[in-house]
Each structure stands twice: as structure tokens, then as C-alpha cells.
Amino acid sequence: MNTAMKKDFKGNKQSLPSKPCAVCGRTMTWRKAWAKNWEFVLYCSDACRAKKSHKNMP
Numbered sequence: 132m133n134t135a136m137k138k139d140f141k142g143n144k145q146s147l148p149s150k151p152c153a154v155c156g157r158t159m160t161w162r163k164a165w166a167k168n169w170e171f172v173l174y175c176s177d178a179c180r181a182k183k184s185h186k187n188m189p
């Protein structure tokens with residue numbers, strides 16, 4: 132038996148991408164609604180987006 136080809140694939144379906152919200156830091160898990168623009172999703176919710184827009188960039 133050669134197990135060299137076995138990588139760390141565990142058949143886990145919960146391996147969706149995630150990243151922290153730019154405002155509150157809460158982990159956002161990939162959603163189907165974000166499939167087209169996941170790279171540009173920065174905030175976990177409209178509330179955080181609104182918060183961010185209140186601050187002006189330095």
C-alpha cells in the first residue's frame with residue numbers, strides 16, 4: 132500500500148472560506164450570495180458597512 136498520494140482531504144464539507152469583518156472582526160463564512168463578489172465583501176452586515184462609512188479615511 133502506497134499512501135503517498137493521500138493528502139489531508141478528510142471529506143469535510145464545512146471547508147468553506149471565511150474571513151474577518153473589517154469593522155467588528157467577526158468571522159464571516161462564505162455565502163452563496165457572495166459567490167460573485169467574495170473578494171470584495173469586507174463587512175459582515177449592512178450595519179458594519181454603515182459604521183465604516185461614518186468614518187473618513189485618514
Ligand SMILES: [Zn+2]
Nearest residue numbers: 152155175179
Ligand atoms: Zn461586522
